[in-house]
Amino acid sequence: MINFATDQPLGEAIGSMDRRTPIGSMMTSAEWERAPLEIRDRSFWMAKVLNERVLAEAQRRLLQAIKQQRDAAEAGGRVMERGRFVLEMQDILRQVGYQPDPAKKGTLQDISSSRRLSLVWDMNLAQARGYATWKAQQEKGALYRAPAQELVRVMNRRERRLWPRIWAALGGKFYGKPGRDYPEAPGRMIALVNDPIWSAISQFGTPWPPFRWGSGMGLRSIFRREALSLRATDGTPLLPEDAPPQLPQAMPQGFNTGLRISVRGVQDAGIERLRSEFGDAVRFDGTIASYQRDLSPANEHREEPVEVELRNRARAAFQRGEKALESGGRERLPEEAAREVLVSAAAVQVGRKRLYYDDHGADAEAAAELLKQTVDRRVRVEVIDGHVLAWRPDLLDLTPEQILAMSTGDLPVNGKLLGYGAESPGAIPRTQVIIRDGEGNVVFGFHAPFRDAKAFGQARLRDWTDATGEDYTLTLIPMEGGAN
Amino acid sequence: MIKVTSITNSKDARAFLVDIGDRVTDRVELNRALAERYVALLRDHWREKDQKGNKLGGERTHFWSKAAEETGIASVDEDGATITVGGAAGQQVRIHIFGGTIVPVVAQALTIPIVREAYGLRASEYEEKTGKDLFTFGRGRALFEKVDDGGNQSVVSGPGFKRREGIPWSPGTMIGQHRSIRPSSTVVPLARQQQLRPVYLLLDQVEIPADPKALPSEDETIATLLAAAEDYFEFEGGAP
Numbered sequence: 001m002i003n004f005a006t007d008q009p010l011g012e013a014i015g016s017m018d019r020r021t022p023i024g025s026m027m028t029s030a031e032w033e034r035a036p037l038e039i040r041d042r043s044f045w046m047a048k049v050l051n052e053r054v055l056a057e058a059q060r061r062l063l064q065a066i067k068q069q070r071d072a073a074e075a076g077g078r079v080m081e082r083g084r085f086v087l088e089m090q091d092i093l094r095q096v097g098y099q100p101d102p103a104k105k106g107t108l109q110d111i112s113s114s115r116r117l118s119l120v121w122d123m124n125l126a127q128a129r130g131y132a133t134w135k136a137q138q139e140k141g142a143l144y145r146a147p148a149q150e151l152v153r154v155m156n157r158r159e160r161r162l163w164p165r166i167w168a169a170l171g172g173k174f175y176g177k178p179g180r181d182y183p184e185a186p187g188r189m190i191a192l193v194n195d196p197i198w199s200a201i202s203q204f205g206t207p208w209p210p211f212r213w214g215s216g217m218g219l220r221s222i223f224r225r226e227a228l229s230l231r232a233t234d235g236t237p238l239l240p241e242d243a244p245p246q247l248p249q250a251m252p253q254g255f256n257t258g259l260r261i262s263v264r265g266v267q268d269a270g271i272e273r274l275r276s277e278f279g280d281a282v283r284f285d286g287t288i289a290s291y292q293r294d295l296s297p298a299n300e301h302r303e304e305p306v307e308v309e310l311r312n313r314a315r316a317a318f319q320r321g322e323k324a325l326e327s328g329g330r331e332r333l334p335e336e337a338a339r340e341v342l343v344s345a346a347a348v349q350v351g352r353k354r355l356y357y358d359d360h361g362a363d364a365e366a367a368a369e370l371l372k373q374t375v376d377r378r379v380r381v382e383v384i385d386g387h388v389l390a391w392r393p394d395l396l397d398l399t400p401e402q403i404l405a406m407s408t409g410d411l412p413v414n415g416k417l418l419g420y421g422a423e424s425p426g427a428i429p430r431t432q433v434i435i436r437d438g439e440g441n442v443v444f445g446f447h448a449p450f451r452d453a454k455a456f457g458q459a460r461l462r463d464w465t466d467a468t469g470e471d472y473t474l475t476l477i478p479m480e481g482g483a484n
Numbered sequence: 485m486i487k488v489t490s491i492t493n494s495k496d497a498r499a500f501l502v503d504i505g506d507r508v509t510d511r512v513e514l515n516r517a518l519a520e521r522y523v524a525l526l527r528d529h530w531r532e533k534d535q536k537g538n539k540l541g542g543e544r545t546h547f548w549s550k551a552a553e554e555t556g557i558a559s560v561d562e563d564g565a566t567i568t569v570g571g572a573a574g575q576q577v578r579i580h581i582f583g584g585t586i587v588p589v590v591a592q593a594l595t596i597p598i599v600r601e602a603y604g605l606r607a608s609e610y611e612e613k614t615g616k617d618l619f620t621f622g623r624g625r626a627l628f629e630k631v632d633d634g635g636n637q638s639v640v641s642g643p644g645f646k647r648r649e650g651i652p653w654s655p656g657t658m659i660g661q662h663r664s665i666r667p668s669s670t671v672v673p674l675a676r677q678q679q680l681r682p683v684y685l686l687l688d689q690v691e692i693p694a695d696p697k698a699l700p701s702e703d704e705t706i707a708t709l710l711a712a713a714e715d716y717f718e719f720e721g722g723a724p
Contacts, residue, residue, distance in 0.1 A: 114613065154534070154552065218552075223521070
């Protein structure tokens with residue numbers, strides 16, 4: 001049935017926008033394009049936009065459009081559409097004090113210009129629907145029934161790229177008679193759905209359209225009967241009768257490990273979000289972050305999306321610690337303290353938290369023993385005069401003495417390493433971050449800079465929910481003199 | 485024998501019945517196969533419609549092509565499949581299929597572009613793009629801009645003009661009310677004999693007629709679904 005009465009959104013399109021986290025950055029579009037696909041896929045960004053409130057507001061509106069949600073009736077019941085998005089974002093940019101460079105006013109370099117905001121609207125919605133279509137194609141039966149697709153022009157452009165030339169240069173084959181888009185081409189640009197050519201032709205590394213800024217190209221399904229009949233200009237069949245079935249992909253190929261991204265201008269909260277999203281899959285070295293996911297067969301989680309891998313690894317570490325507690329460790333460490341040790345250890349294990357530190361005094365050896373039974377060899381655990389430290393030397397290049405010096409004294413400066421957002425707890429303005437369990441009991445708390453408290457609070461909240469598999473809530477309380 | 489018939493064509497839904505007789509098969513998978521083929525048909529149809537430019541010849545919004553890209557399968561079960569047009573296009577496609585009336589929700593009037601350059605742009609975007617101010621005067625039924633020549637209306641004295649209270653009459657003090665997004669209206673001085681061009685009509689409502697070709701024809705749809713069902717049984721089995 002084709003239903004026109006209900007506004008049923010495409011679930012995968014919603015997911016592709018909803019799972020993104022705003023990352024404020026001074027990176028240009030070209031720099032973002034070079035970023036690892038998995039990072040881009042999980043980030044909501046606008047070139048050279050640092051203000052994460054602006055990003056969050058834009059993302060919220062795009063999500064409203066994808067969900068086809070109307071405003072509340074008392075607010076007019078309006079839908080979100082491009083013109084409204086542009087006007088409202090222009091208002092928000094005015095509110096945050098954005099002033100375009102007079103020489104660039106109205107151009108794409110002017111974030112508040114209608115052209116720029118319309119581009120943000122068009123590209124983000126196109127990416128979301130492109131992903132939704134790709135995801136639907138990955139269903140086993142769908143891949144069998146429509147095993148191939150054709151690159152076709154879906155929107156006319158005054159100036160057209162020579163797509164057949166791009167296609168041929170990247171190894172694409174031509175089939176049948178040329179289509180009307182490019183009558184001079186040797187044939188139609190067709191390939192199997194999971195052929196690497198689709199990511200190769202994309203400026204963004206994704207196997208779904210849009211493939212280039214403003215390209216106007218899209219995909220058309222080729223169903224099985226036609227696919228079986230097509231032969232390339234060199235005579236090879238597109239889909240031999242005895243071809244093995246294409247395997248559905250959980251995520252696009254091309255999520256390459258080893259890619260580097262400049263994080264120049266990305267603020268602390270943005271770095272923390274990346275660390276929380278990607279754990280040890282992202283390594284930071286000054287202004288460079290590299291995506292280094294372990295995809296070797298030794299990693300039993302390599303087929304999983306990174307967030308699932310991190311959750312499973314954190315949970316496994318926490319469970320190892322619980323087992324250690326049950327087999328005798330519980331008497332040596334108070335239960336509440338033990339739980340916090342396990343959660344933090346799991347977060348250090350997966351690279352979401354750079355350091356575990358606490359002054360356990362007489363319980364130090366017991367805490368260290370518990371830590372060692374929770375984490376694997378990648379995490380180093382040390383006890384120095386009752387102080388317990390745990391960190392991954394591959395992610396934090398400091399000696400135990402350096403860490404201890406930062407963690408003790410009248411004004412410790414290890415707050416950033418602990419994932420609290422400020423070097424020292426005395427940073428002003430600040431916010432008290434509290435994590436509570438399902439019964440409302442406080443299980444964890446720290447002070448964070450007022451501006452970034454939410455980002456750091458959410459990161460630590462995730463440490464708890466991922467490790468334990470239980471629900472926790474976050475409370476942010478601006479401290480006296482801290483709110484503004 | 486497989487038969488396809490149209491069973492509903494209401495304002496809310498359009499449905500087709502694919503009768504596969506007494507064949508035994510995975511109904512969910514069959515419904516998914518039929519839905520995939522209909523989505524492909526809709527996309528082809530709307531992309532084809534998108535080839536045609538707008539009446540004003542202005543910059544394209546590619547409404548139909550975007551609707552095609554937003555089209556997908558919302559749900560599938562044993563009884564059938566539901567196809568949806570999602571996102572921003574989904575909100576607008578229904579009015580083209582069935583026709584209807586558009587009224588302003590927040591603004592006082594709808595702005596309907598009547599010049600090529602304004603097509604697809606809101607009034608404020610037009611101002612930003614062209615650097616020109618838009619304003620109303622007289623009965624306020626249109627948004628005008630000042631032009632050096634080629635205007636189809638000149639400011640001359642007459643009953644259609646409203647003089648701002650307290651401003652003495654002179655050729656340089658003819659005014660229009662600025663219609664930008666700025667919160668308060670500003671005075672736009674108009675010289676005598678200034679040429680004007682209407683850019684947008686201001687309307688209380690607009691009637692959109694149903695587009696009889698908004699959807700693929702019934703014959704085309706039936707042929708597509710029939711081919712999809714035959715392919716399904718040929719390639720994926722199902723006991724006859």
